[in-house]
Amino acid sequence: GAPLPPGPPRHWLLGNLKDFPRSKIWLRLSEWADQYGPVMSLSLPGGKTIVVLQTLEAMNDLLDKRGALYSDRPETVMANELMGFSSTVTLKQDGPVLRRYRKLCRMALGTSAAERYEPVQQDAVTRFVNTMVETHTRRPHGDAEFLAQIRLAAIRSIMGIVYGIQVDDASHEHVKNAEASIAFFAKALQPGRYLVDIIHILKYVPAWFPFAGFQREAREAREVRERQAELPFRHVVEEMATGRAPPSFVSLLLSDMSDTSSPDAEQYEPEDIKQVARSMYNAGVDTTNSTLCSFVAAMLMHPNVQTLAQAEVDGFYGGPRKSQFATPADRAHLPYVNAVINETLRWQPAVALGIPHRIVTTQDDVYKGYLIPRGSTIIPNIWNVSRTGPDKDTLNDFDPARYLDDSRRPLDPSYVFGFGRRVCVGQLVAENFIFMMVVAILSSFTVLPALDADGEVVTTTVEWTGAMANTPIEFRCRLVPRT
Numbered sequence: 304g305a306p307l308p309p310g311p312p313r314h315w316l317l318g319n320l321k322d323f324p325r326s327k328i329w330l331r332l333s334e335w336a337d338q339y340g341p342v343m344s345l346s347l348p349g350g351k352t353i354v355v356l357q358t359l360e361a362m363n364d365l366l367d368k369r370g371a372l373y374s375d376r377p378e379t380v381m382a383n384e385l386m387g388f389s390s391t392v393t394l395k396q397d398g399p400v401l402r403r404y405r406k407l408c409r410m411a412l413g414t415s416a417a418e419r420y421e422p423v424q425q426d427a428v429t430r431f432v433n434t435m436v437e438t439h440t441r442r443p444h445g446d447a448e449f450l451a452q453i454r455l456a457a458i459r460s461i462m463g464i465v466y467g468i469q470v471d472d473a474s475h476e477h478v479k480n481a482e483a484s485i486a487f488f489a490k491a492l493q494p495g496r497y498l499v500d501i502i503h504i505l506k507y508v509p510a511w512f513p514f515a516g517f518q519r520e521a522r523e524a525r526e527v528r529e530r531q532a533e534l535p536f537r538h539v540v541e542e543m544a545t546g547r548a549p550p551s552f553v554s555l556l557l558s559d560m561s562d563t564s565s566p567d568a569e570q571y572e573p574e575d576i577k578q579v580a581r582s583m584y585n586a587g588v589d590t591t592n593s594t595l596c597s598f599v600a601a602m603l604m605h606p607n608v609q610t611l612a613q614a615e616v617d618g619f620y621g622g623p624r625k626s627q628f629a630t631p632a633d634r635a636h637l638p639y640v641n642a643v644i645n646e647t648l649r650w651q652p653a654v655a656l657g658i659p660h661r662i663v664t665t666q667d668d669v670y671k672g673y674l675i676p677r678g679s680t681i682i683p684n685i686w687n688v689s690r691t692g693p694d695k696d697t698l699n700d701f702d703p704a705r706y707l708d709d710s711r712r713p714l715d716p717s718y719v720f721g722f723g724r725r726v727c728v729g730q731l732v733a734e735n736f737i738f739m740m741v742v743a744i745l746s747s748f749t750v751l752p753a754l755d756a757d758g759e760v761v762t763t764t765v766e767w768t769g770a771m772a773n774t775p776i777e778f779r780c781r782l783v784p785r786t
């Protein structure tokens with residue numbers, strides 16, 4: 304039969320476990336791309352195979368064109384079984400339930416639905432701008448408050464879209480539950496974080512056992528996850544009963560279900576809607592937040608780009624601070640701003656390794672002469688694609704002009720939203736919100752370095768975390784209101 308795709312030598316017991324760095328795994332994988340080519344393999348203890356796809360061609364060939372085989376997700380014991388995140392869209396195995404979930408997502412996040420959410424997204428943008436103007440008055444030397452405010456804006460957008468709930472600040476009960484849930488979720492998905500994901504038998508260890516801290520954590524995660532699902536959902540049901548519910552993901556789907564003439568009425572349970580709604584926060588907040596924080600970092604590091612983008616925005620809206628009613632339809636008129644957004648998505652992809660897929664457990668496959676064993680984990684190395692293209696040596700630099708130049712235009716960065724039947728369901732609302740926030744920031748503020756107590760400019764370098772969501776590590780700057 305066909306050989307496994309090439310890869311570094313394996314230890315007889317540990318496989319390649321020791322070859323994985325603790326953070327920014329994508330950098331190591333991208334180094335291996337030069338050595339091993341478009342498809343490589345690694346192994347984990349217990350003989351599990353990981354296949355890494357390094358080119359967009361390989362990702363499209365397998366995850367898209369052979370989607371019937373490659374749309375499963377790996378089973379993680381801690382996240383799926385013990386913490387109970389298997390009811391999350393993102394981690395759901397392929398099958399009839401996932402297809403139901405994704406249909407609900409398309410119904411409530413597709414093109415016509417996305418337009419209905421523009422007012423709640425606009426509201427989140429306006430509140431961000433107002434808060435940052437105030438922050439500048441109180442602390443003109445700048446600090447890291449904008450990071451918390453960007454996250455809050457992403458939260459407001461999601462809570463508004465999914466439940467029609469207005470969030471004043473991060474101490475809102477639903478937000479606290481959701482943030483606790485997302486922290487468990489992110490931790491459980493860190494590779495190698497829990498031994499139980501490597502030695503599955505440990506899942507039978509009872510919670511009272513010494514060293515079974517992971518069981519107690521899992522119980523806490525289940526409780527938090529349940530509250531995250533239940534409370535905001537119940538709020539929408541109550542508001543609908545009194546006729547006060549604004550249009551939201553949940554209210555649209557619930558009213559569709561209760562309409563007996565709708566062909567969908569019989570196909571869904573309220574429980575499906577509740578679980579799908581809960582999934583959105585965990586999938587949508589970190590990703591949107593990372594992208595917007597990377598955008599601010601880019602403006603801080605590249606004042607010349609900021610000036611050009613501001614000039615384009617001012618030209619279109621008629622001057623600084625005039626963009627408050629920007630809508631996604633304006634994108635067509637702002638080519639340079641589009642290039643800035645594309646370059647941000649490419650330069651710091653929010654999920655640099657995507658979310659792993661899995662090939663079905665019932666059938667092997669062969670690709671480019673190599674065996675892809677049934678049940679292997681398939682990792683699309685999005686980072687490597689973002690570093691591939693003309694002018695390769697410059698691809699670590701932030702340079703939006705490359706998208707406006709035929710001779711060095713990189714691939715369209717939509718690959719940062721994933722592939723095939725598992726492609727991001729929030730892409731449209733995410734792109735709309737990112738556009739609205741970027742225009743509002745450019746039009747309302749100039750991003751400048753923070754000042755020290757003597758009013759001197761603080762030299763700032765920005766680094767990114769190496770975790771699943773590729774987010775800038777806390778840095779300070781000023782968002783100075785424009786006049």
Ligand code: HEM
Pocket residue numbers: 392393394395405582583584586587588590591594653654657658659660719720721722723724725726727728729730732733
């Ligand atoms: C810049 C923003 C975002 C980026 C870069 C992003 C990226 C991704 C990626 C890479 C995947 C995995 C696709 C795959 O498996 O091939 C994904 C899945 C998903 N995204 Fe997003 N996402 C973003 C925003 C959002 C938002 C705002 C929402 C919700 C409104 C959302 C909801 C989801 C869900 C539910 C899934 C799971 C789909 C499935 O497993 O079938 N995402 N996203």
